[in-house]
Structures are given as structure tokens and as C-alpha cells.
Amino acid sequence: MESRTHKSSSPTVHKWRKVAYGGMQPGYDDNHTDESFLEDMIMNANVVKRDLVKVILEAVSISQYLCVVALVVLVWTYTLRSIFSEQSLILLDITLLGWGFTVVLLTAEMLSFELLINYILKTSFFITGLYILSSIYHTLTCSISSDSIWALTASLVALHLFLHNYSGSTVESPGALEFSTFTSNISRNASIVASLLIASPFPSRLHIFAIVLFSLQVFLFAPFVSYCIKKCSYWLHLCFSLVLMGTTLFLVYNLHQLLFILFLSILVFVNLVCPYWLIRIQEYKFEINGPWDEAKLCFSITE
Numbered sequence: 001m002e003s004r005t006h007k008s009s010s011p012t013v014h015k016w017r018k019v020a021y022g023g024m025q026p027g028y029d030d031n032h033t034d035e036s037f038l039e040d041m042i043m044n045a046n047v048v049k050r051d052l053v054k055v056i057l058e059a060v061s062i063s064q065y066l067c068v069v070a071l072v073v074l075v076w077t078y079t080l081r082s083i084f085s086e087q088s089l090i091l092l093d094i095t096l097l098g099w100g101f102t103v104v105l106l107t108a109e110m111l112s113f114e115l116l117i118n119y120i121l122k123t124s125f126f127i128t129g130l131y132i133l134s135s136i137y138h139t140l141t142c143s144i145s146s147d148s149i150w151a152l153t154a155s156l157v158a159l160h161l162f163l164h165n166y167s168g169s170t171v172e173s174p175g176a177l178e179f180s181t182f183t184s185n186i187s188r189n190a191s192i193v194a195s196l197l198i199a200s201p202f203p204s205r206l207h208i209f210a211i212v213l214f215s216l217q218v219f220l221f222a223p224f225v226s227y228c229i230k231k232c233s234y235w236l237h238l239c240f241s242l243v244l245m246g247t248t249l250f251l252v253y254n255l256h257q258l259l260f261i262l263f264l265s266i267l268v269f270v271n272l273v274c275p276y277w278l279i280r281i282q283e284y285k286f287e288i289n290g291p292w293d294e295a296k297l298c299f300s301i302t303e
Contacts (some may be wrong), residue, residue, distance in 0.1 A: 051280055052271035055275035057238065062166050063270050064226065064241040067248040070263060072218050074251050078197050079211055089210035096217050097123070100225050107228040127213065134209040141200040149197050156194035160219070191219035224258060 075092075078084045084092075101119065108115060141149055163183040195215035199208045232235040245267060253260040 003239075011130050012147065020242045050279055052279050054276060056271060059271050059275055060238060060241045061226075061230075063267050064244055065166060065223070066161070066266065066270065067163065068218060068222050068226075069157065070248050070252065071244075073157065074248075074255065075214060076211070077255065079192050079202075079207075086155060086204065086210055089207070093210060093217065096214070097190055100217070100221055103225050103228055107232040130213055130216070131209050134187055134205045134212070137196055137200050137208050137212065138202070138205065141197060141202075146201060149201065153194045156197070160187045160190040160194065161284075163190070192216065195219065243285050260275040 075084065075089075079089065102162070102163065105116065114212075164187045195212050199211040199215070202208050202211065224263075226237070229240055249264060249267075252263050256294045
């Protein structure tokens, strides 16, 4: 009887390594990790340390636009109370139009005669079309009560403020850019509808034209003029914002003291409380990066 000795051969176990799309490795489970998996872990690599003063200065842009919208509502209120006449509104429109043209032309990178003619033609077409349609705006809300008009206008203004793009910058992500454009269009359309609603109860065509022109000048062109000022000089932007806040608070105080306290509280909340909260919650921000993150492709162009 012959005895044969068999040497038991055990399968060779290879060292575990991270494989993205290689499937399961022999000898290891699909969800296996070892101590080397966390060697490349990075904590808070992309967290930006924010400065309180810088955040407060950046919040001025939000307060500036809040004051711009508040000034529009104040002009609406004073016009409905017959404090502002048609001539006063027309003079205000001309002043704003001339001031806006001056700022845009002075801050333009390449000032030319063709650019000036282009601005004048587009503005002329806009004003002419608005004056022609003024007679139609008067019939929009004939069957709607004034309380409903004010309630709907307030809702549209709130929607405009909520969806407005306060950054004024272009985002890098195409998806974020598409979403930002979508919300900005909704905000812009809400302001236009609110302007038409609030102007429709006025009796004369000139009154409607003047109040709609003023509203659309502010809602459509004020953000661009503000961006031009900020691009030209940041300190000029801050001075303009402070003057705008002071003017708005003065007019609100003359209208109603309770509204003055409310609006002042909103400005303090936006400029001081919110930046302080942002700095405080930064301490609790916890971000982990490692080999499990999505791969980022880097392309280098060589000539």
C-alpha cells in the first residue's frame, strides 16, 4: 500500500490596494478596507476662514438693495397720497435716467460714440413703448379692489427680494448658473408685475407712465448701475450705500415711526446679526475629504 504525501498549497493572498473599477480583489471582501485607507484623509481642506469685518462689508450690498426697494415703495406711497405730482415724477425719472447714464458711461471700460448711441436708442425704444402701452395699463385692475392690489403687490415685492441675485457675479457651475438665471428672471418679472399693478389705479395716462417708468428704472437698471459703481471703486460703493441707507431711513421716519423702527431693525439684522451668526457657525463646520471622493479631472494644454 503506497502512501503519498500531498503538500497542501494555500492560495497566495495579495496585498490589498484601492481599486476604483477593478471589481473584487481575490481574498478580500468587496467592502474591505485596511489601515492605509484613511492615510489620505484631509480635514477641512476647503473650509474658508471668514473675517467678521469683511462679511459685514459684503452684507452692505444686501442692505443697499433693500433700501432701493424701500425707496420705490415710498415713492408709490407718496404718489398715492398725492404728495408727488406728475411733474415731480417726470422730473425724478429724468434725473435718475441722466444719473444712471453718467455712471455707466464713466465706468465703461471702452467709452465710444457707438456705445453712447446704442444706449440712447435702446432707452428711447423702451420709453416710447412704455408710453404707448400706458393707456392699456389703466384697464388691468378695473375689477380688482385696492386692498387686493396692495396685498398682491406686497407679495410680488417680497418674492422679488427673496429671489433677487444679490451677488452680481457669475457662478462657475453651469447648473448653478442656469438655476441663478431662472430665479433672477422670476424676481425680475415679479417686480414688473408689481409695478404695473400699483400704477393701474392712477387716473391719468401720464401719471401711470411716470410711476411705471420710475419703477422699472429702479428694478431693472439699478442693480447694473450699482455693479458699475462697485467695479469702479469699492469705497465709493460703500459711501453710496451709506448715503442710500440714511436717505431711506429719513424718508421712512417721516412716513411712520413704527415703520422706521422695523426697517432699522432689518438693516441691523442684515448687517450685524447675520454676519456674526455666520462667523459663529463656521466653528462647527466639519468637512472630510479622502480617496472616496469623486475624481477631479485635470487637463493641461501643451503646445
